[in-house]
Amino acid sequence: MLRDAFFCDDNSRALSANRKHHLNKTVSSPATRLTRLPEYLFAALEQEIARKTAAGRDVINLGIGDPDLPPPDSFTKSLQLHAADPDAHFYSSSRGDAGVRKVIAKYFKGRFSVELDPDTQICVVLGGKEGLSSLGRAFVNPGDVVACPSPAYPVYAQGVTTLCDAEVCTLPLHKENGFLPDLNLAVGARMLFVNYPNNPTGAIATEFFWNQLADFADTHPETIVCHDHAYSEMTFDDYVAPSFLQYTQNAVEMHSLSKVFNATGFRIGYCVGRADYISALVKAKSQIDSGAPVMIQREMADGLAGYKGQEPPKDVIAIRKIYGERRVYTEHALKDLGLDVVESPATFYVWARVGDDEMSFVQKCLDHDVVVTPGRGFGAEGRGYIRLALTQSLDRIKLAMSRIA
Ligand SMILES: Cc1ncc(COP(=O)(O)O)c(C=O)c1O
Structure with missing residues:
Protein backbone atom coordinates (compact mmCIF):
# COMPACT_ATOMS: atom_id res chain seq x y z
CA MET A 1 0.00 0.00 0.00
CA LEU A 2 1.21 3.46 -0.89
CA ARG A 3 0.23 4.72 2.58
CA ASP A 4 2.41 2.04 4.21
CA ALA A 5 5.36 3.08 2.12
CA PHE A 6 5.15 6.64 3.42
CA PHE A 7 4.00 6.26 6.99
CA CYS A 8 4.06 3.51 9.56
CA ASP A 9 1.76 4.01 12.57
CA ASP A 10 3.54 1.46 14.77
CA ASN A 11 6.83 3.13 14.13
CA SER A 12 5.53 6.55 14.98
CA ARG A 13 4.01 5.30 18.28
CA ALA A 14 7.36 3.74 19.23
CA LEU A 15 9.11 6.95 18.31
CA SER A 16 6.94 9.14 20.50
CA ALA A 17 7.40 6.77 23.49
CA ASN A 18 11.12 6.97 22.90
CA ARG A 19 11.00 10.75 22.73
CA LYS A 20 9.22 10.95 26.12
CA HIS A 21 11.88 8.67 27.58
CA HIS A 22 14.61 10.96 26.30
CA LEU A 23 12.87 14.12 27.54
CA ASN A 24 12.91 12.63 31.02
CA LYS A 25 16.70 12.49 30.96
CA THR A 26 18.40 15.60 32.23
CA VAL A 27 21.83 15.11 30.69
CA SER A 28 22.11 14.43 26.98
CA SER A 29 25.04 12.21 26.03
CA PRO A 30 26.21 10.92 22.67
CA ALA A 31 25.16 7.49 21.46
CA THR A 32 26.99 4.66 23.23
CA ARG A 33 28.56 3.55 19.96
CA LEU A 34 30.58 6.78 19.97
CA THR A 35 32.13 5.81 23.26
CA ARG A 36 33.49 2.67 21.56
CA LEU A 37 35.41 4.74 18.99
CA PRO A 38 39.06 5.36 19.81
CA GLU A 39 40.43 8.85 19.40
CA TYR A 40 40.87 9.59 15.68
CA LEU A 41 44.39 8.65 14.71
CA PHE A 42 45.62 12.07 13.76
CA ALA A 43 43.87 14.15 16.44
CA ALA A 44 46.65 13.81 19.05
CA LEU A 45 49.39 14.40 16.48
CA GLU A 46 47.60 17.50 15.18
CA GLN A 47 47.46 18.93 18.71
CA GLU A 48 51.18 18.34 19.14
CA ILE A 49 51.96 19.98 15.76
CA ALA A 50 49.79 23.00 16.64
CA ARG A 51 51.58 23.36 19.97
CA LYS A 52 55.03 23.23 18.36
CA THR A 53 54.12 25.54 15.47
CA ALA A 54 52.68 28.08 17.92
CA ALA A 55 56.03 27.92 19.73
CA GLY A 56 57.75 28.87 16.44
CA ARG A 57 59.20 25.42 15.61
CA ASP A 58 59.70 24.39 11.96
CA VAL A 59 57.74 21.14 11.99
CA ILE A 60 58.02 18.73 9.03
CA ASN A 61 54.79 16.81 8.88
CA LEU A 62 55.08 13.35 7.32
CA GLY A 63 52.02 12.24 9.26
CA ILE A 64 48.78 12.61 7.35
CA GLY A 65 48.43 11.49 3.71
CA ASP A 66 47.24 14.83 2.39
CA PRO A 67 49.10 15.85 -0.81
CA ASP A 68 51.20 19.02 -0.54
CA LEU A 69 50.98 19.63 -4.29
CA PRO A 70 47.99 21.51 -5.73
CA PRO A 71 45.56 19.84 -8.15
CA PRO A 72 46.50 20.21 -11.83
CA GLY A 306 41.87 12.53 -19.90
CA TYR A 307 42.92 8.85 -19.73
CA LYS A 308 43.67 7.08 -23.01
CA GLY A 309 43.14 3.45 -22.10
CA GLN A 310 45.64 2.71 -19.33
CA GLU A 311 47.65 5.84 -20.13
CA PRO A 312 46.96 8.65 -17.63
CA PRO A 313 46.74 12.33 -18.60
CA LYS A 314 50.10 14.14 -18.58
CA ASP A 315 49.27 15.94 -15.31
CA VAL A 316 48.85 12.63 -13.53
CA ILE A 317 52.10 11.32 -15.03
CA ALA A 318 53.87 14.42 -13.67
CA ILE A 319 52.35 13.98 -10.19
CA ARG A 320 53.36 10.30 -10.11
CA LYS A 321 56.92 11.18 -11.11
CA ILE A 322 57.25 13.53 -8.14
CA TYR A 323 55.90 11.02 -5.62
CA GLY A 324 57.97 8.25 -7.20
CA GLU A 325 61.21 10.24 -6.75
CA ARG A 326 60.32 11.04 -3.15
CA ARG A 327 59.60 7.38 -2.51
CA VAL A 328 62.90 6.09 -3.94
CA TYR A 329 64.87 8.70 -1.98
CA THR A 330 63.10 7.96 1.32
CA GLU A 331 63.34 4.18 1.01
CA HIS A 332 67.10 4.48 0.48
CA ALA A 333 67.60 7.06 3.23
CA LEU A 334 65.75 4.95 5.81
CA LYS A 335 67.58 1.79 4.78
CA ASP A 336 70.89 3.67 5.17
CA LEU A 337 69.78 4.40 8.74
CA GLY A 338 69.46 0.66 9.29
CA LEU A 339 65.66 0.46 9.25
CA ASP A 340 63.77 -2.45 7.73
CA VAL A 341 61.86 -0.68 4.92
CA VAL A 342 59.03 -2.09 2.81
CA GLU A 343 59.96 -1.30 -0.79
CA SER A 344 57.00 -0.75 -3.05
CA PRO A 345 56.05 0.45 -6.54
CA ALA A 346 52.92 2.18 -5.23
CA THR A 347 51.41 4.78 -2.86
CA PHE A 348 53.08 7.77 -1.22
CA TYR A 349 53.53 5.91 2.07
CA VAL A 350 56.72 4.32 3.34
CA TRP A 351 56.27 1.66 6.01
CA ALA A 352 59.30 0.80 8.05
CA ARG A 353 60.03 -1.40 11.06
CA VAL A 354 61.76 0.47 13.85
CA GLY A 355 61.87 -2.16 16.62
CA ASP A 356 59.33 -3.29 19.17
CA ASP A 357 58.38 0.11 20.53
CA GLU A 358 57.63 2.50 17.71
CA MET A 359 56.16 5.05 20.12
CA SER A 360 59.57 6.03 21.50
CA PHE A 361 60.87 6.38 17.92
CA VAL A 362 57.90 8.61 17.02
CA GLN A 363 58.49 10.69 20.15
CA LYS A 364 62.19 11.12 19.29
CA CYS A 365 61.24 12.26 15.78
CA LEU A 366 58.78 14.73 17.32
CA ASP A 367 61.50 16.01 19.61
CA HIS A 368 63.39 16.85 16.41
CA ASP A 369 60.29 18.43 14.83
CA VAL A 370 59.49 15.58 12.43
CA VAL A 371 56.04 14.03 12.51
CA VAL A 372 55.68 10.36 11.53
CA THR A 373 52.71 8.12 12.31
CA PRO A 374 53.04 5.25 14.79
CA GLY A 375 52.04 1.95 13.23
CA ARG A 376 49.65 1.07 16.07
CA GLY A 377 47.41 3.92 14.90
CA PHE A 378 46.43 1.59 12.05
CA GLY A 379 45.67 -1.37 14.30
CA ALA A 380 47.52 -3.53 16.83
CA GLU A 381 49.42 -5.40 14.08
CA GLY A 382 51.05 -2.09 13.11
CA ARG A 383 53.06 -2.02 16.34
CA GLY A 384 56.79 -1.73 15.79
CA TYR A 385 56.32 0.13 12.50
CA ILE A 386 56.12 3.78 11.45
CA ARG A 387 54.44 5.28 8.39
CA LEU A 388 55.85 8.24 6.54
CA ALA A 389 53.55 10.10 4.16
CA LEU A 390 55.64 11.66 1.40
CA THR A 391 53.56 14.80 1.29
CA GLN A 392 56.42 17.29 1.59
CA SER A 393 58.88 18.51 -1.06
CA LEU A 394 62.00 16.44 -1.65
CA ASP A 395 64.08 19.13 0.07
CA ARG A 396 61.90 19.00 3.18
CA ILE A 397 62.00 15.19 3.15
CA LYS A 398 65.81 15.37 2.95
CA LEU A 399 65.84 17.73 5.93
CA ALA A 400 63.50 15.36 7.81
CA MET A 401 65.84 12.43 7.10
CA SER A 402 68.84 14.32 8.43
CA ARG A 403 66.91 15.19 11.59
CA ILE A 404 65.87 11.55 12.01
CA ALA A 405 69.48 10.46 11.46
C1 LIG B 1 42.98 3.33 2.01
C2 LIG B 1 42.17 4.56 1.92
N1 LIG B 1 40.90 4.46 1.52
C3 LIG B 1 40.10 5.54 1.43
C4 LIG B 1 40.57 6.78 1.74
C5 LIG B 1 39.61 7.93 1.66
O1 LIG B 1 39.92 8.86 0.73
P1 LIG B 1 38.88 9.99 0.36
O2 LIG B 1 37.77 9.97 1.34
O3 LIG B 1 39.65 11.26 0.41
O4 LIG B 1 38.41 9.64 -1.02
C6 LIG B 1 41.89 6.94 2.17
C7 LIG B 1 42.40 8.26 2.56
O5 LIG B 1 43.45 8.43 3.13
C8 LIG B 1 42.71 5.81 2.25
O6 LIG B 1 43.98 5.88 2.66
Whole structure:
Protein backbone atom coordinates (compact mmCIF):
# COMPACT_ATOMS: atom_id res chain seq x y z
CA MET A 1 0.00 0.00 0.00
CA LEU A 2 1.21 3.46 -0.89
CA ARG A 3 0.23 4.72 2.58
CA ASP A 4 2.41 2.04 4.21
CA ALA A 5 5.36 3.08 2.12
CA PHE A 6 5.15 6.64 3.42
CA PHE A 7 4.00 6.26 6.99
CA CYS A 8 4.06 3.51 9.56
CA ASP A 9 1.76 4.01 12.57
CA ASP A 10 3.54 1.46 14.77
CA ASN A 11 6.83 3.13 14.13
CA SER A 12 5.53 6.55 14.98
CA ARG A 13 4.01 5.30 18.28
CA ALA A 14 7.36 3.74 19.23
CA LEU A 15 9.11 6.95 18.31
CA SER A 16 6.94 9.14 20.50
CA ALA A 17 7.40 6.77 23.49
CA ASN A 18 11.12 6.97 22.90
CA ARG A 19 11.00 10.75 22.73
CA LYS A 20 9.22 10.95 26.12
CA HIS A 21 11.88 8.67 27.58
CA HIS A 22 14.61 10.96 26.30
CA LEU A 23 12.87 14.12 27.54
CA ASN A 24 12.91 12.63 31.02
CA LYS A 25 16.70 12.49 30.96
CA THR A 26 18.40 15.60 32.23
CA VAL A 27 21.83 15.11 30.69
CA SER A 28 22.11 14.43 26.98
CA SER A 29 25.04 12.21 26.03
CA PRO A 30 26.21 10.92 22.67
CA ALA A 31 25.16 7.49 21.46
CA THR A 32 26.99 4.66 23.23
CA ARG A 33 28.56 3.55 19.96
CA LEU A 34 30.58 6.78 19.97
CA THR A 35 32.13 5.81 23.26
CA ARG A 36 33.49 2.67 21.56
CA LEU A 37 35.41 4.74 18.99
CA PRO A 38 39.06 5.36 19.81
CA GLU A 39 40.43 8.85 19.40
CA TYR A 40 40.87 9.59 15.68
CA LEU A 41 44.39 8.65 14.71
CA PHE A 42 45.62 12.07 13.76
CA ALA A 43 43.87 14.15 16.44
CA ALA A 44 46.65 13.81 19.05
CA LEU A 45 49.39 14.40 16.48
CA GLU A 46 47.60 17.50 15.18
CA GLN A 47 47.46 18.93 18.71
CA GLU A 48 51.18 18.34 19.14
CA ILE A 49 51.96 19.98 15.76
CA ALA A 50 49.79 23.00 16.64
CA ARG A 51 51.58 23.36 19.97
CA LYS A 52 55.03 23.23 18.36
CA THR A 53 54.12 25.54 15.47
CA ALA A 54 52.68 28.08 17.92
CA ALA A 55 56.03 27.92 19.73
CA GLY A 56 57.75 28.87 16.44
CA ARG A 57 59.20 25.42 15.61
CA ASP A 58 59.70 24.39 11.96
CA VAL A 59 57.74 21.14 11.99
CA ILE A 60 58.02 18.73 9.03
CA ASN A 61 54.79 16.81 8.88
CA LEU A 62 55.08 13.35 7.32
CA GLY A 63 52.02 12.24 9.26
CA ILE A 64 48.78 12.61 7.35
CA GLY A 65 48.43 11.49 3.71
CA ASP A 66 47.24 14.83 2.39
CA PRO A 67 49.10 15.85 -0.81
CA ASP A 68 51.20 19.02 -0.54
CA LEU A 69 50.98 19.63 -4.29
CA PRO A 70 47.99 21.51 -5.73
CA PRO A 71 45.56 19.84 -8.15
CA PRO A 72 46.50 20.21 -11.83
CA ASP A 73 45.40 23.49 -13.46
CA SER A 74 43.17 21.65 -15.90
CA PHE A 75 41.34 20.07 -12.95
CA THR A 76 40.56 23.35 -11.20
CA LYS A 77 39.70 25.10 -14.48
CA SER A 78 37.19 22.36 -15.20
CA LEU A 79 35.58 23.05 -11.81
CA GLN A 80 35.30 26.77 -12.56
CA LEU A 81 33.72 25.96 -15.91
CA HIS A 82 31.15 23.59 -14.45
CA ALA A 83 30.28 25.98 -11.62
CA ALA A 84 28.63 28.07 -14.35
CA ASP A 85 26.59 25.18 -15.80
CA PRO A 86 22.92 26.19 -15.68
CA ASP A 87 21.98 23.01 -13.80
CA ALA A 88 24.99 22.90 -11.44
CA HIS A 89 23.09 24.38 -8.51
CA PHE A 90 20.46 21.64 -8.29
CA TYR A 91 20.52 18.66 -5.93
CA SER A 92 22.27 15.76 -7.57
CA SER A 93 20.81 12.27 -7.34
CA SER A 94 22.29 9.97 -4.71
CA ARG A 95 23.52 7.70 -7.51
CA GLY A 96 25.28 10.60 -9.22
CA ASP A 97 24.91 12.58 -12.43
CA ALA A 98 23.94 10.30 -15.35
CA GLY A 99 26.44 11.87 -17.76
CA VAL A 100 29.24 11.50 -15.21
CA ARG A 101 28.42 7.82 -14.69
CA LYS A 102 28.70 7.26 -18.46
CA VAL A 103 32.19 8.82 -18.42
CA ILE A 104 33.20 6.61 -15.47
CA ALA A 105 32.02 3.52 -17.38
CA LYS A 106 34.06 4.56 -20.43
CA TYR A 107 37.14 5.22 -18.29
CA PHE A 108 36.74 1.88 -16.54
CA LYS A 109 36.55 0.02 -19.85
CA GLY A 110 39.71 1.72 -21.10
CA ARG A 111 41.68 1.59 -17.86
CA PHE A 112 40.68 -1.85 -16.53
CA SER A 113 38.95 -3.59 -19.50
CA VAL A 114 35.84 -4.03 -17.33
CA GLU A 115 32.36 -3.26 -18.74
CA LEU A 116 30.03 -1.47 -16.28
CA ASP A 117 26.39 -0.55 -16.75
CA PRO A 118 26.33 3.18 -15.85
CA ASP A 119 22.67 2.94 -14.79
CA THR A 120 23.08 0.12 -12.28
CA GLN A 121 26.74 -0.54 -11.46
CA ILE A 122 28.10 2.89 -10.56
CA CYS A 123 27.41 5.25 -7.67
CA VAL A 124 29.22 8.56 -7.19
CA VAL A 125 30.39 9.13 -3.60
CA LEU A 126 31.60 12.14 -1.60
CA GLY A 127 35.08 10.67 -1.34
CA GLY A 128 36.02 7.11 -0.47
CA LYS A 129 35.56 7.68 3.26
CA GLU A 130 31.89 8.56 2.88
CA GLY A 131 31.39 5.74 0.36
CA LEU A 132 32.89 3.14 2.70
CA SER A 133 30.88 4.21 5.71
CA SER A 134 27.70 4.36 3.64
CA LEU A 135 28.39 0.77 2.52
CA GLY A 136 28.34 -0.07 6.23
CA ARG A 137 24.91 1.57 6.62
CA ALA A 138 23.73 -0.39 3.60
CA PHE A 139 24.91 -3.85 4.65
CA VAL A 140 26.02 -4.19 8.26
CA ASN A 141 23.51 -5.11 10.98
CA PRO A 142 24.11 -4.68 14.72
CA GLY A 143 26.09 -7.69 15.97
CA ASP A 144 27.41 -8.64 12.51
CA VAL A 145 31.07 -9.43 12.07
CA VAL A 146 33.13 -7.37 9.62
CA ALA A 147 36.53 -8.65 8.48
CA CYS A 148 39.04 -5.79 8.61
CA PRO A 149 42.77 -5.99 7.94
CA SER A 150 45.23 -4.73 10.54
CA PRO A 151 47.14 -2.51 10.01
CA ALA A 152 44.62 -0.69 7.82
CA TYR A 153 42.83 2.54 7.01
CA PRO A 154 40.87 2.94 10.27
CA VAL A 155 37.49 3.61 8.63
CA TYR A 156 36.78 -0.11 7.95
CA ALA A 157 36.94 -0.99 11.65
CA GLN A 158 35.49 2.24 13.00
CA GLY A 159 33.38 4.19 10.49
CA VAL A 160 31.93 1.00 9.02
CA THR A 161 31.95 -1.55 11.84
CA THR A 162 31.75 0.24 15.19
CA LEU A 163 29.33 2.89 13.93
CA CYS A 164 27.02 0.08 12.77
CA ASP A 165 27.19 -1.62 16.19
CA ALA A 166 29.02 -4.56 14.65
CA GLU A 167 32.14 -6.49 15.66
CA VAL A 168 35.55 -6.48 14.01
CA CYS A 169 37.21 -9.72 12.94
CA THR A 170 40.90 -8.85 12.51
CA LEU A 171 42.84 -10.05 9.48
CA PRO A 172 46.49 -9.54 10.45
CA LEU A 173 48.80 -8.32 7.67
CA HIS A 174 52.37 -9.53 8.19
CA LYS A 175 55.51 -8.90 6.22
CA GLU A 176 56.11 -12.68 5.83
CA ASN A 177 52.80 -12.92 3.90
CA GLY A 178 53.45 -9.87 1.75
CA PHE A 179 50.93 -7.94 3.91
CA LEU A 180 48.12 -10.08 2.41
CA PRO A 181 45.39 -11.49 4.70
CA ASP A 182 44.51 -15.12 5.40
CA LEU A 183 41.00 -15.29 3.94
CA ASN A 184 40.07 -18.32 6.06
CA LEU A 185 39.75 -15.91 8.98
CA ALA A 186 37.02 -14.01 7.12
CA VAL A 187 34.64 -16.95 6.68
CA GLY A 188 31.19 -16.03 8.02
CA ALA A 189 31.83 -12.27 8.00
CA ARG A 190 29.12 -9.97 6.72
CA MET A 191 31.65 -7.79 4.90
CA LEU A 192 35.33 -8.12 4.05
CA PHE A 193 37.57 -5.15 3.26
CA VAL A 194 40.85 -5.23 1.38
CA ASN A 195 42.96 -2.41 -0.08
CA TYR A 196 45.80 -2.77 -2.63
CA PRO A 197 47.91 -0.74 -3.28
CA ASN A 198 47.78 -0.60 0.47
CA ASN A 199 47.68 2.12 3.06
CA PRO A 200 49.72 2.05 5.30
CA THR A 201 52.14 -0.67 4.12
CA GLY A 202 52.44 0.29 0.43
CA ALA A 203 52.01 -3.41 -0.42
CA ILE A 204 50.49 -4.54 -3.70
CA ALA A 205 48.50 -7.75 -4.21
CA THR A 206 49.74 -10.71 -6.23
CA GLU A 207 47.84 -12.30 -9.12
CA PHE A 208 47.50 -15.39 -6.90
CA PHE A 209 45.86 -13.35 -4.14
CA TRP A 210 43.38 -11.65 -6.49
CA ASN A 211 42.30 -15.06 -7.80
CA GLN A 212 42.01 -16.42 -4.27
CA LEU A 213 39.92 -13.41 -3.21
CA ALA A 214 37.69 -13.75 -6.29
CA ASP A 215 37.17 -17.40 -5.44
CA PHE A 216 36.23 -16.36 -1.88
CA ALA A 217 33.73 -13.76 -3.15
CA ASP A 218 32.18 -16.26 -5.59
CA THR A 219 31.84 -19.06 -3.04
CA HIS A 220 30.82 -17.01 0.03
CA PRO A 221 27.69 -15.15 -1.05
CA GLU A 222 27.01 -14.27 2.63
CA THR A 223 30.10 -12.00 2.62
CA ILE A 224 30.19 -8.75 0.66
CA VAL A 225 33.76 -8.18 -0.48
CA CYS A 226 34.80 -4.56 -0.84
CA HIS A 227 38.07 -3.63 -2.46
CA ASP A 228 39.12 -0.10 -1.55
CA HIS A 229 41.08 1.20 -4.55
CA ALA A 230 41.97 4.68 -3.27
CA TYR A 231 45.55 4.34 -4.63
CA SER A 232 44.76 2.67 -7.97
CA GLU A 233 46.56 5.43 -9.89
CA MET A 234 49.41 6.12 -7.51
CA THR A 235 51.84 3.59 -8.95
CA PHE A 236 55.41 3.91 -10.22
CA ASP A 237 57.73 2.40 -12.80
CA ASP A 238 55.87 -0.21 -14.86
CA TYR A 239 53.41 -1.32 -12.22
CA VAL A 240 49.75 -0.95 -13.24
CA ALA A 241 47.24 -1.75 -10.49
CA PRO A 242 44.36 -3.99 -11.60
CA SER A 243 40.73 -3.67 -10.58
CA PHE A 244 39.32 -6.51 -8.46
CA LEU A 245 36.36 -6.50 -10.88
CA GLN A 246 38.72 -7.99 -13.48
CA TYR A 247 38.64 -11.15 -11.35
CA THR A 248 35.00 -11.27 -10.27
CA GLN A 249 31.87 -9.19 -10.56
CA ASN A 250 30.66 -10.38 -7.11
CA ALA A 251 32.11 -7.41 -5.27
CA VAL A 252 32.19 -3.65 -4.89
CA GLU A 253 35.20 -1.44 -5.43
CA MET A 254 35.67 2.08 -4.06
CA HIS A 255 37.61 4.63 -6.11
CA SER A 256 38.74 8.10 -5.10
CA LEU A 257 40.18 11.07 -6.94
CA SER A 258 41.66 12.45 -3.72
CA LYS A 259 45.24 11.32 -4.01
CA VAL A 260 46.13 11.15 -7.65
CA PHE A 261 44.63 14.53 -8.57
CA ASN A 262 45.88 16.04 -5.27
CA ALA A 263 42.24 16.77 -4.58
CA THR A 264 41.50 15.54 -1.05
CA GLY A 265 39.41 18.63 -0.31
CA PHE A 266 37.13 18.17 -3.32
CA ARG A 267 35.55 15.07 -1.72
CA ILE A 268 34.82 13.02 -4.80
CA GLY A 269 35.02 9.38 -5.84
CA TYR A 270 32.79 6.55 -6.99
CA CYS A 271 31.83 3.00 -6.12
CA VAL A 272 31.42 0.31 -8.78
CA GLY A 273 30.39 -3.32 -8.79
CA ARG A 274 27.50 -5.74 -8.53
CA ALA A 275 24.22 -4.01 -9.34
CA ASP A 276 22.30 -5.16 -6.23
CA TYR A 277 25.17 -4.02 -3.97
CA ILE A 278 25.27 -0.64 -5.68
CA SER A 279 21.52 -0.27 -5.41
CA ALA A 280 21.67 -0.91 -1.62
CA LEU A 281 24.41 1.72 -1.34
CA VAL A 282 22.27 4.22 -3.27
CA LYS A 283 19.30 3.47 -0.99
CA ALA A 284 21.38 4.14 2.15
CA LYS A 285 22.92 7.27 0.67
CA SER A 286 19.56 8.67 -0.34
CA GLN A 287 18.81 9.02 3.40
CA ILE A 288 22.22 10.48 4.25
CA ASP A 289 23.30 12.90 1.52
CA SER A 290 21.85 14.35 -1.64
CA GLY A 291 24.77 13.50 -3.87
CA ALA A 292 28.11 15.19 -4.49
CA PRO A 293 27.96 18.72 -5.94
CA VAL A 294 27.28 18.38 -9.68
CA MET A 295 30.16 20.69 -10.63
CA ILE A 296 32.64 18.51 -8.73
CA GLN A 297 31.23 15.34 -10.26
CA ARG A 298 31.76 16.85 -13.72
CA GLU A 299 35.25 17.93 -12.78
CA MET A 300 35.93 14.28 -11.84
CA ALA A 301 34.51 13.17 -15.20
CA ASP A 302 36.81 15.59 -17.06
CA GLY A 303 39.80 14.29 -15.10
CA LEU A 304 38.98 10.64 -15.92
CA ALA A 305 38.21 11.48 -19.55
CA GLY A 306 41.87 12.53 -19.90
CA TYR A 307 42.92 8.85 -19.73
CA LYS A 308 43.67 7.08 -23.01
CA GLY A 309 43.14 3.45 -22.10
CA GLN A 310 45.64 2.71 -19.33
CA GLU A 311 47.65 5.84 -20.13
CA PRO A 312 46.96 8.65 -17.63
CA PRO A 313 46.74 12.33 -18.60
CA LYS A 314 50.10 14.14 -18.58
CA ASP A 315 49.27 15.94 -15.31
CA VAL A 316 48.85 12.63 -13.53
CA ILE A 317 52.10 11.32 -15.03
CA ALA A 318 53.87 14.42 -13.67
CA ILE A 319 52.35 13.98 -10.19
CA ARG A 320 53.36 10.30 -10.11
CA LYS A 321 56.92 11.18 -11.11
CA ILE A 322 57.25 13.53 -8.14
CA TYR A 323 55.90 11.02 -5.62
CA GLY A 324 57.97 8.25 -7.20
CA GLU A 325 61.21 10.24 -6.75
CA ARG A 326 60.32 11.04 -3.15
CA ARG A 327 59.60 7.38 -2.51
CA VAL A 328 62.90 6.09 -3.94
CA TYR A 329 64.87 8.70 -1.98
CA THR A 330 63.10 7.96 1.32
CA GLU A 331 63.34 4.18 1.01
CA HIS A 332 67.10 4.48 0.48
CA ALA A 333 67.60 7.06 3.23
CA LEU A 334 65.75 4.95 5.81
CA LYS A 335 67.58 1.79 4.78
CA ASP A 336 70.89 3.67 5.17
CA LEU A 337 69.78 4.40 8.74
CA GLY A 338 69.46 0.66 9.29
CA LEU A 339 65.66 0.46 9.25
CA ASP A 340 63.77 -2.45 7.73
CA VAL A 341 61.86 -0.68 4.92
CA VAL A 342 59.03 -2.09 2.81
CA GLU A 343 59.96 -1.30 -0.79
CA SER A 344 57.00 -0.75 -3.05
CA PRO A 345 56.05 0.45 -6.54
CA ALA A 346 52.92 2.18 -5.23
CA THR A 347 51.41 4.78 -2.86
CA PHE A 348 53.08 7.77 -1.22
CA TYR A 349 53.53 5.91 2.07
CA VAL A 350 56.72 4.32 3.34
CA TRP A 351 56.27 1.66 6.01
CA ALA A 352 59.30 0.80 8.05
CA ARG A 353 60.03 -1.40 11.06
CA VAL A 354 61.76 0.47 13.85
CA GLY A 355 61.87 -2.16 16.62
CA ASP A 356 59.33 -3.29 19.17
CA ASP A 357 58.38 0.11 20.53
CA GLU A 358 57.63 2.50 17.71
CA MET A 359 56.16 5.05 20.12
CA SER A 360 59.57 6.03 21.50
CA PHE A 361 60.87 6.38 17.92
CA VAL A 362 57.90 8.61 17.02
CA GLN A 363 58.49 10.69 20.15
CA LYS A 364 62.19 11.12 19.29
CA CYS A 365 61.24 12.26 15.78
CA LEU A 366 58.78 14.73 17.32
CA ASP A 367 61.50 16.01 19.61
CA HIS A 368 63.39 16.85 16.41
CA ASP A 369 60.29 18.43 14.83
CA VAL A 370 59.49 15.58 12.43
CA VAL A 371 56.04 14.03 12.51
CA VAL A 372 55.68 10.36 11.53
CA THR A 373 52.71 8.12 12.31
CA PRO A 374 53.04 5.25 14.79
CA GLY A 375 52.04 1.95 13.23
CA ARG A 376 49.65 1.07 16.07
CA GLY A 377 47.41 3.92 14.90
CA PHE A 378 46.43 1.59 12.05
CA GLY A 379 45.67 -1.37 14.30
CA ALA A 380 47.52 -3.53 16.83
CA GLU A 381 49.42 -5.40 14.08
CA GLY A 382 51.05 -2.09 13.11
CA ARG A 383 53.06 -2.02 16.34
CA GLY A 384 56.79 -1.73 15.79
CA TYR A 385 56.32 0.13 12.50
CA ILE A 386 56.12 3.78 11.45
CA ARG A 387 54.44 5.28 8.39
CA LEU A 388 55.85 8.24 6.54
CA ALA A 389 53.55 10.10 4.16
CA LEU A 390 55.64 11.66 1.40
CA THR A 391 53.56 14.80 1.29
CA GLN A 392 56.42 17.29 1.59
CA SER A 393 58.88 18.51 -1.06
CA LEU A 394 62.00 16.44 -1.65
CA ASP A 395 64.08 19.13 0.07
CA ARG A 396 61.90 19.00 3.18
CA ILE A 397 62.00 15.19 3.15
CA LYS A 398 65.81 15.37 2.95
CA LEU A 399 65.84 17.73 5.93
CA ALA A 400 63.50 15.36 7.81
CA MET A 401 65.84 12.43 7.10
CA SER A 402 68.84 14.32 8.43
CA ARG A 403 66.91 15.19 11.59
CA ILE A 404 65.87 11.55 12.01
CA ALA A 405 69.48 10.46 11.46
C1 LIG B 1 42.98 3.33 2.01
C2 LIG B 1 42.17 4.56 1.92
N1 LIG B 1 40.90 4.46 1.52
C3 LIG B 1 40.10 5.54 1.43
C4 LIG B 1 40.57 6.78 1.74
C5 LIG B 1 39.61 7.93 1.66
O1 LIG B 1 39.92 8.86 0.73
P1 LIG B 1 38.88 9.99 0.36
O2 LIG B 1 37.77 9.97 1.34
O3 LIG B 1 39.65 11.26 0.41
O4 LIG B 1 38.41 9.64 -1.02
C6 LIG B 1 41.89 6.94 2.17
C7 LIG B 1 42.40 8.26 2.56
O5 LIG B 1 43.45 8.43 3.13
C8 LIG B 1 42.71 5.81 2.25
O6 LIG B 1 43.98 5.88 2.66
